[in-house]
Amino acid sequence: MTGRAEVVVSAGNALGEGIVWSPAHREIQWTDIHGKAFWSFDPATGAAKSIALPERLACFAPLGGSRLLAGFASGLARFDLADGAREEIAAIEADQPATRLNDGKLDRRGRLVFGTMDESKPAQPLGRVWIYDGGAPRVLFEGVRIANSIAFSPDGRRMYFADTPARVIWRFDYDNDSGEVSNRQVFVEVASDHGFPDGSTVDADGCLWNAEWGGGKVTRYTPDGRIDRIVELPCSQITCCAFGGATLATLFITSARGGLDEAKLKAEPQAGALFAVDVGVKGLADTPFAGVRR
Ligand code: BGC
Numbered sequence: 648m649t650g651r652a653e654v655v656v657s658a659g660n661a662l663g664e665g666i667v668w669s670p671a672h673r674e675i676q677w678t679d680i681h682g683k684a685f686w687s688f689d690p691a692t693g694a695a696k697s698i699a700l701p702e703r704l705a706c707f708a709p710l711g712g713s714r715l716l717a718g719f720a721s722g723l724a725r726f727d728l729a730d731g732a733r734e735e736i737a738a739i740e741a742d743q744p745a746t747r748l749n750d751g752k753l754d755r756r757g758r759l760v761f762g763t764m765d766e767s768k769p770a771q772p773l774g775r776v777w778i779y780d781g782g783a784p785r786v787l788f789e790g791v792r793i794a795n796s797i798a799f800s801p802d803g804r805r806m807y808f809a810d811t812p813a814r815v816i817w818r819f820d821y822d823n824d825s826g827e828v829s830n831r832q833v834f835v836e837v838a839s840d841h842g843f844p845d846g847s848t849v850d851a852d853g854c855l856w857n858a859e860w861g862g863g864k865v866t867r868y869t870p871d872g873r874i875d876r877i878v879e880l881p882c883s884q885i886t887c888c889a890f891g892g893a894t895l896a897t898l899f900i901t902s903a904r905g906g907l908d909e910a911k912l913k914a915e916p917q918a919g920a921l922f923a924v925d926v927g928v929k930g931l932a933d934t935p936f937a938g939v940r941r
């Protein structure tokens with residue numbers, strides 16, 4: 648891999664998302680939300696597999712073995728991929744039938760920060776951003792249409808977040824001890840040729856890589872919000888990204904086929920694939936989920 652994103656799994660995902668590197672499994676793992684499937688890819692062997700799920704999975708954190716902290720559309724659960732055993736943790740926004748979980752990320756202390764989105768069209772600001780540390784999930788802020796781009800600076804003291812339709816990525820101060828956000832500031836206003844900000848990851852230099860829904864790119868922003876680099880993809884709906892591989896030196900990128908009409912699908916036959924690109928920068932290992940009994 649040299650600077651060009653290549654297809655590594657022709658997954659045909661309706662909505663690939665939530666990608667993470669699991670060091671214990673030595674796998675890149677992601678979810679096809681609308682396809683109701685959990686996917687994994689082992690870069691050492693090139694083997695990929697998918698497991699059918701009972702509900703749409705929006706985001707997750709590996710818990711060890713075959714267990715996940717699962718951010719299902721309707722709420723959080725512990726889920727065992729081996730036998731399908733599901734133990735509910737908390738329903739999320741059960742009073743808002745139009746919202747579902749969406750993007751989520753572990754903070755540098757291993758808590759899960761996740762957001763919801765309104766599935767109505769156009770999306771209304773009914774969603775929220777939540778934090779879960781093993782106790783009762785709590786709301787960080789509300790008024791969100793489609794929560795995305797949640798990511799943390801290397802020291803964990805900044806949190807990035809996008810409300811996708813607003814085409815803005817914000818940066819908050821993040822208190823690692825309390826898990827509170829404050830001082831919301833515009834980090835970047837995304838130009839129309841960059842589509843809409845979807846999922847993000849932060850690299851070891853503290854730069855933010857953001858996947859562009861409708862923009863067909865992943866863009867790297869410096870910590871002061873300047874565009875530093877652009878990875879072009881051969882399809883338009885780019886959804887999320889994460890560094891993986893034994894040395895975290897490969898950027899893996901998910902995409903979506905869902906919603907593309909026949910003509911677009913013809914023009915973008917690779918839509919829904921998992922891509923990889925060597926960008927000459929390394930990622931940061933996630934802090935494993937902390938706070939739940941294991
Ligand atoms: C959501 C999709 C949405 C897309 C672009 C994704 O994170 O899961 O449902 O269409 O962002 O807004």
Ligand code: CA
Binds near residue numbers: 739746747
């Ligand atoms: Ca809901």
